Amino acid sequence: MVSKKPKVKTQRTKVVCLSHKEDADGISSAALIREAFGGDTILEDYPGLMDALEKIKNDEKIKQLFICDLGLSNKNQDEFVQVLSELRKNKVSITYIDHHDLDAKIIKQLEKLKVKLIHDINECTTVQVYNAYKSKLSEHASFVAACAAITDYMEDRPLGAKLLQIYDRQFALINATVLTFNIVGHQKDPDYLLYLVEEISESKYPHEIPNTFEFAQIQVEKLASMVGKVKKSMKMMKNLAYMEVLDAGASGAVNFVLGLSGKDVGVAYKERVDHGIYAVSVRGSKACKIHLGRIVNPLATKLGGSGGGHDRACGAVIPKPKIKQFLKEFNATIS
Ligand SMILES: [Mn+2]
Known part of the structure; x- marks a missing residue:
């Protein structure tokens, strides 16, 4: 029997951050968004980006979406705009924060859709997240951003350099590196990556998270x-x-x-x-x-x-x- 459910509009309450899962910039961006706005984190790599967005589009609970550190290519940029326009039709607020090359045509289309675009190819994504939302973030978030700048080779940029200056350089380097090795070595363990996001969003240093140094040592041996x-x-x-x-x-x-x-x-x-x-x-x-x-x-x-x-x-x-x-x-x- 076909049930005749009255059409009730579901309340949109959910905050979701879709971020890059393969490096410290993506994981750290997700952590700072989580600290500032709460909500759920979805971590993806480039091949999985469009499928993940498609799923998000069909989520009737979603109210606010952040997309971080996931650059577009000629192949997916039009489809990306298309999916975002459908989300915008449902009044989902969207913020896209990134530092990869972005087609001027796509920038215009996103602006037309009233997608909030935070895009600077000269600073890593986490530094831009920090800069945009620092009033909602702890002091520790500046350390998270400095580490992400290091791992993206962007600690010499104006904002990145200023954040790194706050901390001892070697202290930041070792934390950035340990974090990176733990991310790289856990690409097939999505729960661990989400655990990292959670710990960092709660102002934990990478060195405080259990076994990170031991795990990094194994990765270093593989690299050797x-x-x-x-x-x-x-x-x-x-x-x-x-x-x-x-x-x-x-x-x-x-x-x-x-x-x-x-x-x-x-x-x-x-x-x-x-x-x-x-x-x-x-x-x-x-x-x-x-x-x-x-x-x-x-x-x-x-x-x-x-x-x-x-x-x-x-x-x-x-x-x-x-x-x-x-x-x-x-x-x-x-x-
Ligand atoms: Mn990045």
Whole structure:
């Protein structure tokens, strides 16, 4: 029997923060939003972004949405605007806080939708969250933001530098690093990542969270063994060095590929077995004057993947059979 429920409008009460799960900037942004506004945290990586937003769109309880540290690409930006416009039709208040390259056309469309946009490519996301909401945050939040700036290589920027100045540099470095290793090593443990968000939002230092140092030590040992593997397996092209990573994550190898090769661009990629794709990490040296994210974005889209990011650090998702073509065209473009 079909029940004839009277159409009752559900009350929208929920606050949700959707943030990047792969690094300290994303986790810390989520923690500061949680401290300032409460609510639920949803952590995602780039491939999972649109599915997560789709789910949020269908949540009839949602009242306020924050999206943090998740940059857009040519492939998903239009769909992103579309989903946000549907949320706005339901009067959901949306704040998008990020520091990745963002198409001017998309900025206009978001402004038209009255999405609150906090976007500065010169400061990491957590620093921007801190700066926007410091009146709602504890003093400790400035430390969280300083650590996030370190891990995003942005502690030399105006706001980031000012926050780091408050603290002893080595004290901040070790906490930022321990946090990062615990995030990287727990990518397949979503409950632990949420636990980190919770602890940080309650003003705990990473070093105070049980077993973080021990866990970081294990990760450091894995990285040490990576040096030998990179030396053995990386391959050179004219303008870049690359390597397929088989065991650890690609982002752990890519800095070694860049450094040990002496090239100005390093690429590391790892297969995502059930997806038929490669997760690709790209890094540029200080001497690299090309905006790598702006090259990788259209190239990955052309090959049926997606990608983008910063000038000297970016990533992509490339269909497995296209990886050689990606490397070849990328090498040719950056000559
Ligand atoms: Mn970031």
